Amino acid sequence: MTEDYESDNSRVNVFVRVRPAKGKEEKATRQASVKSLRISVTKKSEKTFVYDRLFGEKDGQQAVYDVVGRPVIQDVLKGCNGCIMAYGQTGAGKTHSLLNMANGGSGTGEVNQPGLVPRIVTDLYISMAADFMGMFTVSVAMCQIYNEQIDDLLKPKNTNLRLTMTNDKSWEVDGLSWYKCKTPEYLLSVISNGRKRLVYAETEMNKHSSRSHAVLMIKVQRHNRSDVERKEQIEKEAAEQESDGEEGGSKAEVVLRGRQGILSIIDLAGSERVKKSKSSGIQFTEAKKINNSLLVLGQCIQALAFKKGHIPYRDSALTKFLEPSLRGTARVNLLVCVAPERTHANESISTLEFAHRAMSVATNPTVNEMTVCTSPKELIADLATAASVVQLEQTEALQRITGENMRMEEELKTLKGENEAAAKGNQQKATEIKDLKAKHADLTAKFQDLERDTIRITTEALVKEQDLRSERSKLDAERDLSARLTRENGTLKRQLSEALATISRLQGDLASQQTQLREHIERIQWIEESIGSHETGAAEIEGKMQCMVDILDQTSTKIEGLEGALTEARAKAHVLGERCHSDKSQWTSEKGVLHALVNSMQKKLAQREEEQRDFESRACAAAMAERILWNVLRECKEREIEAEKAQVKVGVEVSAKTKAAHIDSLDEWLKCGIPVIKWGRNNKPYPRLVRVSADGKSLEWMKMGGKGGWGSQGDRGVRSFPLKDISSINTSEAGKSAREVLYTVEVGLPERVVRMDLASPKGFLWFHTLKSRGLNIR
Numbered sequence: 001m002t003e004d005y006e007s008d009n010s011r012v013n014v015f016v017r018v019r020p021a022k023g024k025e026e027k028a029t030r031q032a033s034v035k036s037l038r039i040s041v042t043k044k045s046e047k048t049f050v051y052d053r054l055f056g057e058k059d060g061q062q063a064v065y066d067v068v069g070r071p072v073i074q075d076v077l078k079g080c081n082g083c084i085m086a087y088g089q090t091g092a093g094k095t096h097s098l099l100n101m102a103n104g105g106s107g108t109g110e111v112n113q114p115g116l117v118p119r120i121v122t123d124l125y126i127s128m129a130a131d132f133m134g135m136f137t138v139s140v141a142m143c144q145i146y147n148e149q150i151d152d153l154l155k156p157k158n159t160n161l162r163l164t165m166t167n168d169k170s171w172e173v174d175g176l177s178w179y180k181c182k183t184p185e186y187l188l189s190v191i192s193n194g195r196k197r198l199v200y201a202e203t204e205m206n207k208h209s210s211r212s213h214a215v216l217m218i219k220v221q222r223h224n225r226s227d228v229e230r231k232e233q234i235e236k237e238a239a240e241q242e243s244d245g246e247e248g249g250s251k252a253e254v255v256l257r258g259r260q261g262i263l264s265i266i267d268l269a270g271s272e273r274v275k276k277s278k279s280s281g282i283q284f285t286e287a288k289k290i291n292n293s294l295l296v297l298g299q300c301i302q303a304l305a306f307k308k309g310h311i312p313y314r315d316s317a318l319t320k321f322l323e324p325s326l327r328g329t330a331r332v333n334l335l336v337c338v339a340p341e342r343t344h345a346n347e348s349i350s351t352l353e354f355a356h357r358a359m360s361v362a363t364n365p366t367v368n369e370m371t372v373c374t375s376p377k378e379l380i381a382d383l384a385t386a387a388s389v390v391q392l393e394q395t396e397a398l399q400r401i402t403g404e405n406m407r408m409e410e411e412l413k414t415l416k417g418e419n420e421a422a423a424k425g426n427q428q429k430a431t432e433i434k435d436l437k438a439k440h441a442d443l444t445a446k447f448q449d450l451e452r453d454t455i456r457i458t459t460e461a462l463v464k465e466q467d468l469r470s471e472r473s474k475l476d477a478e479r480d481l482s483a484r485l486t487r488e489n490g491t492l493k494r495q496l497s498e499a500l501a502t503i504s505r506l507q508g509d510l511a512s513q514q515t516q517l518r519e520h521i522e523r524i525q526w527i528e529e530s531i532g533s534h535e536t537g538a539a540e541i542e543g544k545m546q547c548m549v550d551i552l553d554q555t556s557t558k559i560e561g562l563e564g565a566l567t568e569a570r571a572k573a574h575v576l577g578e579r580c581h582s583d584k585s586q587w588t589s590e591k592g593v594l595h596a597l598v599n600s601m602q603k604k605l606a607q608r609e610e611e612q613r614d615f616e617s618r619a620c621a622a623a624m625a626e627r628i629l630w631n632v633l634r635e636c637k638e639r640e641i642e643a644e645k646a647q648v649k650v651g652v653e654v655s656a657k658t659k660a661a662h663i664d665s666l667d668e669w670l671k672c673g674i675p676v677i678k679w680g681r682n683n684k685p686y687p688r689l690v691r692v693s694a695d696g697k698s699l700e701w702m703k704m705g706g707k708g709g710w711g712s713q714g715d716r717g718v719r720s721f722p723l724k725d726i727s728s729i730n731t732s733e734a735g736k737s738a739r740e741v742l743y744t745v746e747v748g749l750p751e752r753v754v755r756m757d758l759a760s761p762k763g764f765l766w767f768h769t770l771k772s773r774g775l776n777i778r
């Protein structure tokens with residue numbers, strides 16, 4: 001610790017100690033090196049100060065002693081005066097650094113570490129013991145400067161002492177008591193007693209704030225051992241002569257040469273801002289006096305640093321007292337204590353500036369030589385005085401000790417009482433401690449369990465973290481995939497919707513083509529039917545014509561009037577025949593075209609078979625309907641022939657019938673009626689026959705097997721509705737097969753609708769006919 005410090009006797013040596021921060025307050029100081037300290041009031045402005053040595057928060061009392069205390073002791077032993085002074089803001093650690101005696105402290109923390117004084121005392125006696133050629137006398141004096149008044153700390157009644165100028169123009173405390181101390185223990189006990197009389201008070205900034213400047217002086221005198229021994233010899237002889245009653249005695253002079261060094265240790269009271277320390281009353285007066293004396297000290301340092309002619313030592317008791325040290329004949333070590341907290345930054349800066357100035361104060365420590373010449377008579381007189389002083393001191397000490405003893409006895413009594421109470425409490429506490437120990441063991445076990453759990457959980461957490469990482473990377477990959485799939489999905493959706501649109505368009509096309517196909521088929525059927533009926537009709541008409549010609553030939557005379565008509569009929573028949581032929585060839589070609597169209601449609605259908613399976617059934621239904629139609633046509637034809645046979649009575653009639661046959665033969669048949677199911681209002685089925693009325697304007701129906709049939713007038717079973725009142729004719733697919741196709745006719749005005757279902761193939765044909773007549777079939 002000391003190797004980077006070299007003492008400089010030509011000036012005041014300045015050391016800075018920063019105490020540990022209290023609580024969690026923000027710090028303003030920062031140690032830059034072993035010698036420099038940085039301090040900032042705000043974060044932007046920072047100042048750096050360099051000193052002889054810097055002690056940080058971690059540097060303990062020993063380190064401070066090694067640098068600040070030890071070198072001064074060595075100088076004092078050599079006969080120089082030494083001065084160790086602690087300066088700083090209140091609560092910055094001055095008393096802790098100098099006067100901490102670590103008496104009752106049982107702990108090992110920094111607070112319980114002895115300060116400079118006990119270390120100096122120990123070191124002093126060790127050094128003296130090591131010097132065999134010298135004989136040492138150690139004396140101690142203690143005083144305090146309280147409110148500008150000097151009080152003896154070792155003799156309480158010795159108060160308000162005056163400072164008087166000595167021959168060598170330094171100040172001396174008049175009447176201050178000095179105690180010789182042969183052992184370090186005694187010296188320490190004297191210091192401890194003196195400390196007790198120091199004035200302290202509790203302030204806002206320090207619970208144990210010094211209200212006075214404490215001064216401890218240790219005087220160390222060194223004589224040559226041989227001189228002392230000679231002096232002792234002379235004293236002995238003088239004493240013997242005195243006891244023998246000899247007068248005059250020895251005239252030999254005793255010359256004692258030696259050196260004397262006085263070590264002054266000064267724990268200055270801390271400067272304080274009254275606003276911060278919240279001092280009032282006596283404390284306010286104390287603070288004022290303290291601050292004033294420190295101000296004068298600052299002015300003296302300033303004047304000394306700038307080598308001014310006038311140094312205002314006389315302006316305060318403190319500076320008067322310090323004058324011998326500050327004038328430069330002593331070795332001066334200044335320990336400046338600083339609080340690190342930002343709240344104290346301003347005070348710390350002014351402290352540091354003071355310290356910096358102090359470094360410029362020049363010193364030139366000189367050795368104090370002593371030469372004492374005494375005759376035996378004077379010596380004896382001195383001894384007698386000394387003896388009486390000692391006796392007086394002893395009496396005082398005895399009185400003090402007796403008083404102390406009495407007080408201590410009383411304290412002992414009180415303590416005994418407290419002890420008994422404490423013993424009881426102890427028993428209780430012992431049980432509590434036992435319980436606590438058990439709890440502690442329990443808690444320790446739990447803690448160990450917890451520790452194990454923690455390790456396990458930590459390991460698991462690590463594994464999970466790894467898993468999580470891999471999961472995360474998987475997730476990322478899946479996310480990428482998902483994004484890609486979403487993109488593809490979008491494309492596919494678009495393609496699908498396009499495909500669906502195409503399909504629906506195709507379906508529409510197909511439906512319209514199917515409708516067209518159906519219509520073509522119907523038309524073909526109708527054309528084929530017409531062709532068939534016309535062919536047959538033509539052939540039969542020809543046959544009939546021939547027959548009639550024969551009859552006419554045979555009965556030409558009888559039917560001359562009818563000849564023209566017959567010729568006309570023949571011509572017409574011929575035209576008809578020709579027309580039939582031309583129609584036939586035209587229809588045949590149309591049929592070919594239509595067949596080709598059907599073929600192409602069927603090909604298209606076959607191509608789309610797979611996509612349009614639903615429509616297959618419809619195609620089947622169409623095919624089925626075609627077959628049914630052929631059956632119906634056959635049936636119709638038979639009926640027509642029968643009807644015609646029944647009605648051909650005369651040629652004119654036959655001619656008229658023949659004329660209409662190829663147009664309305666189906667109508668004729670329709671007029672016979674077709675079976676339907678009429679649904680009653682009770683929702684029961686009633687079988688009925690339905691037909692279109694003779695004038696073609698209304699729809700008639702009657703009960704199946706009704707009496708009188710259609711012709712009988714006033715038949716109650718016959719009902720008639722104008723065709724215009726047919727509210728709807730619906731084609732509904734009740735089943736999958738074409739046979740099950742239902743045609744529902746709703747007749748009547750909206751207020752009374754009769755529903756009839758036509759399930760037969762005839763119904764199918766009937767409605768197609770109605771449709772071809774312009775009725776709305778949905």
Ligand SMILES: Nc1ncnc2c1ncn2[C@@H]1O[C@H](COP(=O)(O)OP(=O)(O)OP(=O)(O)O)[C@@H](O)[C@H]1O
Nearest residue numbers: 019090091092093094095096110206209210269270
């Ligand atoms: N280096 C340190 N380490 C630990 N605690 C410290 C240190 N320095 C000071 N302290 C503590 O800080 C408090 C104030 O210290 P101290 O009484 O020594 O201050 P002071 O400067 O003498 O104040 P005042 O001028 O008001 O007397 C004390 O409780 C002391 O134990």
